[in-house]
Amino acid sequence: MAEFVTGILTIDLGTSSLKAVLYDPDGRVQVSSTQRYSYRSERPGWAEGDPEAWWRAFQDALADLRKRGANLASVAAISFTGQMHTAVLLDAEGKVIPPTILWLDRRADRETEELQRALRLPPYQLNSTYTLPKLVWLHRNMPDVIARVRKILWPKDYLRFRLTDDMCTDLTEAGGAALLDWSTRRWATERLALAGLTADVLPTVRPSDGDGGAILPDLARTLGLNPHAKVVVGMGDVAALFGGAPPKPGRVVCSLGSSSMVFAALREGQDVSDAAGRLYVYPFGPYPLLGGVSSTTGACLVWAWETICGGRERGLTFEKCMEAALQVPAGAGGVCFIPYLAGERSPYWSDTIRGGFYGLQLAHDRAHLVRAVMEGVAYSLRHLLNIYAEIGAPAEDLVLAAGGTTTPGWVQIIADVCQHDVLVYAGEETVTRVLYALCQSNLGRAGFQESLLRTFEAPKVVSCRRELADVYNEAYERYRAFSAFAAEQAQRLAAQSAPPQGGCAQ
Incomplete structure (x- = not known):
C-alpha cells in the first residue's frame, strides 16, 4: 500500500x-x-x-x-x-x-x-x-x-x-x-x-x-x-516567485503573466534593501527574495489585441496581432508606451498613475502601437532591473518564466531591451510545482529545494541582439522621461483629491 x-x-x-x-x-x-x-x-x-x-x-x-x-x-x-x-x-x-x-x-x-x-x-x-x-x-x-x-x-x-x-x-x-x-x-x-x-x-x-x-x-x-x-x-500565489525557475543567488526571475513578479534570490547574509521603498525583501522560502511587481504586463498585450487590433470582433487571434507588430522595426517608429493601465506597483506604488502613448504621428498604424506596447512593458522590466543593480543586486542570470514566454517575439524583445541574454524555462506550472515540493517536504521524502529542482527541464537560451543596443538605449531614456512625468502627474492628482487629515489616524 x-x-x-x-x-x-x-x-x-x-x-x-x-x-x-x-x-x-x-x-x-x-x-x-x-x-x-x-x-x-x-x-x-x-x-x-x-x-x-x-x-x-x-x-x-x-x-x-x-x-x-x-x-x-x-x-x-x-x-x-x-x-x-x-x-x-x-x-x-x-x-x-x-x-x-x-x-x-x-x-x-x-x-x-x-x-x-x-x-x-x-x-x-x-x-x-x-x-x-x-x-x-x-x-x-x-x-x-x-x-x-x-x-x-x-x-x-x-x-x-x-x-x-x-x-x-x-x-x-x-x-x-x-x-x-x-x-x-x-x-x-x-x-x-x-x-x-x-x-x-x-x-x-x-x-x-x-x-x-x-x-x-x-x-x-x-x-x-x-x-x-x-x-x-x-x-499564496506568491509561490510563483519560487516556481518560475530554480532559485539561485544572483539570479533575477521574471514570472510573465497578466502582471509580472520580478525577484532576485539573495546570497545568505546579503543585506540589501531599498530605502526608497520601491522594492521589498520577502522573507519566505529557501533564500531571502528582493522583489517587485509590474501590475499590467501581459494584461497590456491583451488590451492591445482587443482594443487596438479589434481582437475577437475582427476574428484576429492574439498571436496574429503580436506577429504583425514584430514586422515593425525596433523602436516602434519613435512611439513610446507607458504601461500603467491599472496604476502601478513597483517602483511607484501608485493607484493614480496612468499610462499612455507618446510620439504618435499620422504615419503610425496599429502595428506600431502594438509594437510600442510590447516594448513599453519590456522597458518597465528594465527599469526594475536597473533599480536592482543600483542597490547592490545586479542580474547575473536573467530568467523569464510562466505563460507570457509563449507570446510570439516577446522574449526576444525583452532580451533586446534589457540588453541581457535570458534563460527561458518552459511550462506554465510555475505555482503548482511549488506545492508539489511542499508536499514532498511534508511527507519527508525530500527537502523543498531538492524536490523543486526535480520539476525543471533544461532552459532555452535567448541571446540579446547587441546591434540594437543604441536604438533601445535611446528609446529607454525617452521611456524614463515619460514615466517620470506620469508619476509627477499622479502625485499632483493625489494631492488634489487627498481626504482631510484624520480618519484612521485619529
Whole structure:
C-alpha cells in the first residue's frame, strides 16, 4: 500500500479559474483540470467573488480528474495555493458572510491612504490590494457585516477548511493582508481595531509545508480521495516567485503573466534593501527574495489585441496581432508606451498613475502601437532591473518564466531591451510545482529545494541582439522621461483629491 499511495494533488485557486494538477512522485504532471467561474462587478472599481463557486469548481475539477483516469485514492498529499489578499469572512457557524471583496477591488482607496498615514507603512506592506483597507471600508459602510465576523480566512485556506474543518493560514497570506508585523512574523493584532475586529478572528499561522488538518471522512468518500492523504497548508500565489525557475543567488526571475513578479534570490547574509521603498525583501522560502511587481504586463498585450487590433470582433487571434507588430522595426517608429493601465506597483506604488502613448504621428498604424506596447512593458522590466543593480543586486542570470514566454517575439524583445541574454524555462506550472515540493517536504521524502529542482527541464537560451543596443538605449531614456512625468502627474492628482487629515489616524 505504501508504494501505491504516491501521487501529489495540487490546487491553484485563481480569480476566475481553479486548476487541479496531479503529479507523480518524480514531479511529472500526470493529469490536470481547469474549471472556470466569474466574479461580480456591480460598480466601477468593485469586484466580488463567490466562495461557494470556488468550492463547486474544486469538486468539479476532482470529478474531471477521475474521468481522465486519475486514481485519487493513490494521492499521498494535497496542497493549495491561490489568489491572495481576498478575505473570506465566516460567521459563528463557519458560513460565508458576503461580500467577498476581491484583491483587485478598488473601493478602499481612501482607507488605504489614511492607513498609510496612520501606520506609517511602506507601500509594499500596505496598498489597496491588501485585506486591511477593505476590512476598514466594511466597518465604515457595512458595520452589520463586521459585527457577524468570527473568523477570517483567505481563498486557499477556505477551500482547505471546507475539506478538513481546520482553520489556519501561512505567512504569505498574513503578509499580504497588511496584518503581519514583518519584524516578528506575528499578527499585528492591534491593526484589527481599526476595522472593529478583535484578534480572535485571525486563524493560526503554520508553516507552508506544515499539516493543514485531516480530510473529513464523508468528503473523502464523495471526492474519491485517499482519506489518509496528508493535507499540507500551502502558500499564496506568491509561490510563483519560487516556481518560475530554480532559485539561485544572483539570479533575477521574471514570472510573465497578466502582471509580472520580478525577484532576485539573495546570497545568505546579503543585506540589501531599498530605502526608497520601491522594492521589498520577502522573507519566505529557501533564500531571502528582493522583489517587485509590474501590475499590467501581459494584461497590456491583451488590451492591445482587443482594443487596438479589434481582437475577437475582427476574428484576429492574439498571436496574429503580436506577429504583425514584430514586422515593425525596433523602436516602434519613435512611439513610446507607458504601461500603467491599472496604476502601478513597483517602483511607484501608485493607484493614480496612468499610462499612455507618446510620439504618435499620422504615419503610425496599429502595428506600431502594438509594437510600442510590447516594448513599453519590456522597458518597465528594465527599469526594475536597473533599480536592482543600483542597490547592490545586479542580474547575473536573467530568467523569464510562466505563460507570457509563449507570446510570439516577446522574449526576444525583452532580451533586446534589457540588453541581457535570458534563460527561458518552459511550462506554465510555475505555482503548482511549488506545492508539489511542499508536499514532498511534508511527507519527508525530500527537502523543498531538492524536490523543486526535480520539476525543471533544461532552459532555452535567448541571446540579446547587441546591434540594437543604441536604438533601445535611446528609446529607454525617452521611456524614463515619460514615466517620470506620469508619476509627477499622479502625485499632483493625489494631492488634489487627498481626504482631510484624520480618519484612521485619529
